Each structure stands twice: as structure tokens, then as C-alpha cells.
Amino acid sequence: MLSIEAVLRGVGAALLCLGAFAGLVSAIGFYRFKNFYLRLHAATVGTIWGCVFPLIGASLISVTMDELGEVKWFAAGASIVTAAIVFLLAPAGSHALARAVHRAHVARVQPCISDALDPNLCG
Amino acid sequence: MRAVEIVVLISIILGFALLLTLGYQYLVPADDIRALAKFYLLTTYFNPNYTYTAGATESVTAIVWDYRGLDTLFETTVFYIALAGCLILARGLYKEEKEASKPGSGLSVIVRSVTKITAPMIIAVGVSIALHGHLTPGGGFQGGATMAVLPLLIIVIFSLTPLIKRGFTPSRLAIIRGLALTGIGLVSIILAVIGLVLGINAYVFQSLPKPDAPLGFPSEVEGALMGGILWFFNLFESIAVVAAFTIAFIAILLIESKR
Amino acid sequence: MQVDISIINTYLLMVTLVAMIANFVLSLYGVFFKPHYIKKIIALSMLSDTANTITLYIGYRRWVDGVPPTIPVITNRSIEGIYDVVRRSVDPLPPALVLTAVVIGLATTLFLVYLGYILYTHYKTLDMREIKRLKG
Amino acid sequence: MWRMIAETIIYLIMACTSIASTIAVYLTIKEKDLVKAVIYSALQSALYTIIYFLLLTPDVVLVYLPVAVGLIPGVFLILISKTERWEKE
Amino acid sequence: MIAEIILAVIIIYIISIILLVIKAIKGPTIGDQVLAIDVITYITVVLFVLTSIYMKAALLIVIAIPLALWIYALDIYIAKYLEEGDLGA
Numbered sequence: 199m200l201s202i203e204a205v206l207r208g209v210g211a212a213l214l215c216l217g218a219f220a221g222l223v224s225a226i227g228f229y230r231f232k233n234f235y236l237r238l239h240a241a242t243v244g245t246i247w248g249c250v251f252p253l254i255g256a257s258l259i260s261v262t263m264d265e266l267g268e269v270k271w272f273a274a275g276a277s278i279v280t281a282a283i284v285f286l287l288a289p290a291g292s293h294a295l296a297r298a299v300h301r302a303h304v305a306r307v308q309p310c311i312s313d314a315l316d317p318n319l320c321g
Numbered sequence: 322m323r324a325v326e327i328v329v330l331i332s333i334i335l336g337f338a339l340l341l342t343l344g345y346q347y348l349v350p351a352d353d354i355r356a357l358a359k360f361y362l363l364t365t366y367f368n369p370n371y372t373y374t375a376g377a378t379e380s381v382t383a384i385v386w387d388y389r390g391l392d393t394l395f396e397t398t399v400f401y402i403a404l405a406g407c408l409i410l411a412r413g414l415y416k417e418e419k420e421a422s423k424p425g426s427g428l429s430v431i432v433r434s435v436t437k438i439t440a441p442m443i444i445a446v447g448v449s450i451a452l453h454g455h456l457t458p459g460g461g462f463q464g465g466a467t468m469a470v471l472p473l474l475i476i477v478i479f480s481l482t483p484l485i486k487r488g489f490t491p492s493r494l495a496i497i498r499g500l501a502l503t504g505i506g507l508v509s510i511i512l513a514v515i516g517l518v519l520g521i522n523a524y525v526f527q528s529l530p531k532p533d534a535p536l537g538f539p540s541e542v543e544g545a546l547m548g549g550i551l552w553f554f555n556l557f558e559s560i561a562v563v564a565a566f567t568i569a570f571i572a573i574l575l576i577e578s579k580r
Numbered sequence: 581m582q583v584d585i586s587i588i589n590t591y592l593l594m595v596t597l598v599a600m601i602a603n604f605v606l607s608l609y610g611v612f613f614k615p616h617y618i619k620k621i622i623a624l625s626m627l628s629d630t631a632n633t634i635t636l637y638i639g640y641r642r643w644v645d646g647v648p649p650t651i652p653v654i655t656n657r658s659i660e661g662i663y664d665v666v667r668r669s670v671d672p673l674p675p676a677l678v679l680t681a682v683v684i685g686l687a688t689t690l691f692l693v694y695l696g697y698i699l700y701t702h703y704k705t706l707d708m709r710e711i712k713r714l715k716g
Numbered sequence: 717m718w719r720m721i722a723e724t725i726i727y728l729i730m731a732c733t734s735i736a737s738t739i740a741v742y743l744t745i746k747e748k749d750l751v752k753a754v755i756y757s758a759l760q761s762a763l764y765t766i767i768y769f770l771l772l773t774p775d776v777v778l779v780y781l782p783v784a785v786g787l788i789p790g791v792f793l794i795l796i797s798k799t800e801r802w803e804k805e
Numbered sequence: 806m807i808a809e810i811i812l813a814v815i816i817i818y819i820i821s822i823i824l825l826v827i828k829a830i831k832g833p834t835i836g837d838q839v840l841a842i843d844v845i846t847y848i849t850v851v852l853f854v855l856t857s858i859y860m861k862a863a864l865l866i867v868i869a870i871p872l873a874l875w876i877y878a879l880d881i882y883i884a885k886y887l888e889e890g891d892l893g894a
């Protein structure tokens with residue numbers, strides 16, 4: 199017979215491990231990809247999988263921890279709100295950056311097969 | 322020729338030597354703190370052993386506005402003078418009207434929508450940081466600085482015109498800031514003035530009633546902790562900080578339209 | 581097996597302090613010897629940040645027997661809670677001093693930015709070697 | 717034993733962050749492109765935020781974060797966009 | 806049990822942050838550097854939350870909300886500067 203606390207704690211730990219794995223994969227990918235537009239993929243993995251899910255897991259864990267004292271509900275709520283904010287803001291920021299970099303011709307697409315938006319950037 | 326630089330270098334060397342001499346036992350942090358810090362922590366929230374207390378659960382805000390209140394008041398004065406200097410430098414370079422930017426330029430619609438959604442959240446977070454300053458980490462300076470990022474974001478994303486059109490002109494913001502600073506001054510001296518009128522003993526920067534001075538701000542309202550003078554100072558200081566920074570940002574962007 | 585690792589902890593804390601002093605020296609070099617005005621302002625803001633960090637570092641306290649220190653906020657409002665905070669908390673005075681220094685640092689940085697713009701409108705450059713009249 | 721290792725790990729994070737911030741400060745001083753200098757100084761601010769957090773001063777983090785991450789890069793970029801971007805040799 | 810898992814996750818995040826700092830220092834273009842700082846700070850949010858749960862000081866979590874709110878300000882400033890060469894109105 200599983201108690202609800204054990205279930206919550208297990209799910210939270212699983213989410214934390216998933217987030218740690220995604221963060222490490224994102225960092226390695228960021229290190230090894232060739233150009234800016236490919237690194238955007240790694241950055242998205244790092245922000246959504248490596249930040250939003252571990253925050254939800256931390257919230258689930260902090261609900262079950264009685265050592266935190268009276269403020270454990272505060273901690274859980276703050277974690278959930280932070281996850282929502284990151285979920286909203288991180289894509290907007292990287293979108294703005296990608297659009298500006300493409301329009302200002304800062305980063306070249308290399309190696310390139312085709313660029314439909316601006317053929318001059320290719321190659 | 323390089324006399325100034327040499328004097329500054331020598332004074333920095335002497336100052337560092339003084340720091341290392343006076344703080345040699347704190348160079349690597351010890352496992353205990355000083356007696357003064359223990360006194361602050363013990364008397365921050367109610368205590369039977371001490372008559373004097375600040376009535377707040379957060380020590381840093383209590384030190385900033387109660388124990389070392391005059392210090393912070395004069396730092397606020399330095400802050401006021403620095404921003405007044407900014408506005409004096411920007412004087413005569415103003416130009417109010419601005420040609421409309423052509424459509425298609427600027428940031429995309431995604432960023433604009435997200436900023437419209439997050440603007441109320443920013444205000445809510447700033448207000449809660451400022452007004453809960455005596456209970457949780459935070460206070461007037463923190464809340465004001467948090468809210469002051471919003472005007473700069475709005476100016477960068479939507480341009481200056483909507484902000485001016487909503488009525489946030491520099492002169493009006495200057496009036497708001499003056500009112501907030503007046504509030505800080507009034508709160509700091511009002512109990513001393515009342516005591517002077519009534520013939521009761523009272524001090525400047527008096528927060529809670531003391532044994533020889535019966536006047537004081539409320540320590541709690543309806544069971545919620547108020548911290549006496551701290552709540553009022555947090556409120557007025559956050560308004561002053563956000564208004565002052567908004568004036569500075571608007572002014573530095575209005576200078577540009579002269580060229 | 582019990583291993584004494586307190587010497588490693590002391591070494592790591594000393595590394596932090598030495599890195600902060602290196603930051604101090606580097607940003608001081610930037611303030612004095614870099615010719616460009618904006619670089620000077622950036623170095624000055626980094627200098628004030630580093631000074632604040634050294635101030636906060638002095639107020640820290642080490643862990644005792646594996647129990648971490650805590651923030652100077654009273655969460656449990658009974659007598660035992662207050663004494664527990666006094667036993668474990670870090671020094672609350674350096675944060676109170678640094679707090680106002682950061683905001684005033686931003687105000688003076690804004691003043692220097694305005695001054696830089698006025699300089700540029702007068703001289704059409706911000707390179708300090710070309711602004712002969714300010715050379716002292 | 718395990719708790720002692722936790723203490724060492726916290727101090728190790730602090731030391732690594734300090735050394736990285738020293739590298740960031742050095743690159744800020746050496747850089748000729750002022751926009752890149754502002755970005756390096758933003759990196760230094762982010763690393764200092766971690767140090768302030770580990771020194772357990774949440775009040776200072778709450779005031780340092782909007783100022784150093786949100787306001788100062790914007791103000792410097794306004795000044796750079798109005799004046800000049802490159803520092804001459 | 807849960808404390809050891811949290812400590813291991815903290816160590817893995819520190820390794821990721823070190824890799825990202827190397828990329829933020831080396832990155833060939835401005836876009837790479839800003840993106841790396843972005844990911845560093847979003848990971849720092851998780852690090853703050855986990856550290857405060859591990860230290861049992863739950864009030865420290867209040868820092869995470871403003872940090873998550875302000876990171877995208879740097880993106881917006883750099884994007885506006887690159888797109889228009891000008892931060893103004």
C-alpha cells in the first residue's frame with residue numbers, strides 16, 4: 199500500500215533526474231553544434247526540459263517535506279509559479295534573439311543546404 | 322603629472338592594508354558571528370530580555386529602516402541628488418513630439434503579447450516584495466528596483482509614445498516622486514512633532530512605543546504584523562525609486578530625438 | 581573512516597577571496613588605463629560589485645558539524661525559534677549596508693551615462709586620449 | 717561524512733564561480749567591441765548572483781538582480797547606440 | 806534518500822553550467838554568447854530552488870521568481886540593438 203507522499207516524492211525525484219539528464223545533454227549539444235541556429239535546439243532543450251520539469255518536481259518534493267516547516271506550501275507555490283513564468287518567457291526571448299540575429303546577418307548558416315528566407319546567408 | 326593617480330593608488334593600498342589588519346580574523350569566515358549581529362538578531366522580533374525591539378521578523382529591513390534609519394535617510398538624499406544631476410544635464414535638450422515609427426519595424430508580435438501578459442505579473446511581484454519587506458526577504462529598495470525594469474522594457478519594446486500617452490510624463494512623475502519623499506520625511510518626524518505639541522517625550526525615527534516615550538506606530542493590525550514604521554517606509558521608498566528611475570529613462574531617450 | 585577535510589574547506593574559501601581581490605585589481609586597471617569612457621564606466625560598476633562581494637564575504641559564517649547556516653529571518657516566532665536563528669544565522673549588518681550601495685551605484689552610473697552623452701555631443705568622440713582638455 | 721561532503725561541495729561551487737567571474741572580468745577589460753564587453757559584464761553579474769545566493773543574503777540578491785541583469789545592460793546599450801561601438805587601438 | 810538525489814542533481818547541473826560558461830566565453834558570435842547566458846541563468850533558477858530545499862531554508866525560493874522574470878530583458882535589449890541599431894523610441 200503506497201502512501202500518497204511516497205508517490206509524490208517518487209514522481210518528483212523522477213522529474214528531477216529527467217531534468218538533470220536534459221540539462222547535461224543540452225550543455226553537451228550546445229558545446230558541439232556547429233552554428234547559432236542549431237544551438238537554438240539545444241537551448242530549448244535546456245530551458246524547457248531542463249528547467250520547467252525539475253521545478254515541478256521540486257514543488258512536488260517540497261509538499262512532502264515536513265522539515266521545511268510552516269512555509270512548505272509557500273515553497274511549492276513559488277516553484278509552480280516560477281515554472282509557469284519560465285514556460286512563458288523563455289521561448290519569447292529566444293524567438294526575439296533568433297529573429298534579430300537572422301535579420302542583422304550576424305550568424306551565418308554553415309554548413310548550409312538552403313535558406314529560404316535569405317539566400318545570401320547561405321554558404 | 323600623474324599625481325592624482327599615484328595618490329589614489331597609495332590610498333587604495335593603505336585602505337586594503339587596513340581592511341586586512343582589522344579583519345584578519347574574518348578573512349576566512351569563522352563559525353560564529355559578532356556580538357553586534359547577535360544583538361540585532363535577538364531584538365528584531367519581540368523579546369522579554371530586552372525592552373527595545375523593532376517588531377519585525379526580518380532583520381535586514383529592520384536594520385535598514387529602524388536601527389540605522391538616519392543612515393538610510395541620507396543615502397536616499399544622495400540618490401535624489403544624483404538623479405537631480407541627471408535631469409540638470411538633460412535640461413534644454415528636450416523635445417516632446419516624435420514622428421511615428423513606420424509599421425513593420427520593431428520587435429515581433431509574439432514578444433509584444435508576452436510582455437502585455439507579464440506586465441501585471443511584474444507589478445504584482447514588485448508590490449508584494451515591497452510590502453512584505455518586514456516578513457520575508459525584500460523591502461522598499463528591492464520592490465522599487467524590480468518594478469523599475471518594467472518602464473525600460475516597455476520603452477524598448479513598444480517605444481516611448483504609449484507611455485507618454487498614458488500620462489506618465491516626466492513632470493507628473495517628478496510630482497509623484499516629490500510626494501513620496503515628502504511621505505518619508507513626514508513619517509520620520511511626525512511622532513516627534515506630536516510629542517512636542519502634546520508635551521510628551523518622543524524621538525525622531527521612533528517606531529514602537531518605548532518605556533520613556535509612550536507614542537508609537539502600531540505593531541500589528543488585525544493580527545497581521547506591521548513592524549511599526551517599516552511598512553510606511555517600504556511603501557514610500559518603493560514609489561520614490563520607481564518614479565525616479567522612470568524619469569531618468571524617459572529623459573535619456575527624449576534627448577535623442579533632438580538629432 | 582573519518583577524514584579531516586576542514587583544511588580543504590578553508591582552502592576553497594580562500595580561493596574565493598583571492599579571486600575577488602584579483603577582480604578588484606583587474607577592474608581597477610580598467611578604470612585607470614583603458615582609454616575609452618564607456619569601458620571606464622563598465623569597469624567602475626564591476627569594481628563596486630566586487631567591493632560589495634568582499635563586504636558580504638566578511639559577514640558569512642561557516643557550517644558547524646554539517647548544519648548549514650540560515651538567513652536572518654525568523655520563521656518560527658517562539659522563543660526557541662528566535663534562539664535557533666541567533667545560533668545559526670549569518671551576519672545581517674553587511675547586507676543592510678550593501679543594499680543601499682547597489683541602488684545608489686545605479687543612480688551614479690546613470691549620472692555618468694548622461695555625462696558621457698553630453699561629452700559626445702561636445703567632442704564627437706569618447707576616447708579619452710583625444711579629449712585633450714580633460715587630460716590632467 | 718555525507719554532510720561534510722555537502723559542505724565541501726557548496727564551497728567548491730563558490731570557488732568555481734569566483735574563478736569564472738575572474739575570467740569574465742578579464743575578458744571585459746580586454747574586449748575591443750563594446751557590445752561584447754557589455755555581454756561579458758552581464759555574464760559576470762549572473763555569476764555574482766550565484767555567489768550572493770550561496771553567501772545566504774537574499775535581500776542583496778533581490779536588489780542586485782534587477783539592477784545588474786535588467787537595468788545596467790539596457791542603459792549601457794542605450795549609450796553605445798547613441799555614441800560609438802568600437803574602441804580604437 | 807531524497808537528499809542524496811538532490812545533491813547529485815546539483816552536481817550534474819554544476820557540470821552543465823561549467824560547459825555553458827566555456828561556450829559563453831568562446832562563442833564566435835554575439836548570438837551564441839547571449840543564448841549561453843540565457844541557458845545559464847535558467848539553469849541557475851533550478852539550482853537555487855534545489856539548494857534552498859536542500860538547506861531547508863524555504864524562504865530563499867522567493868528569489869527564483871524575479872530571476873525567471875528578468876532574464877529575457879537581456880535578450881530583448883540585444884535583439885532590439887541588433888535589429889535597429891538603436892534602443893530608442
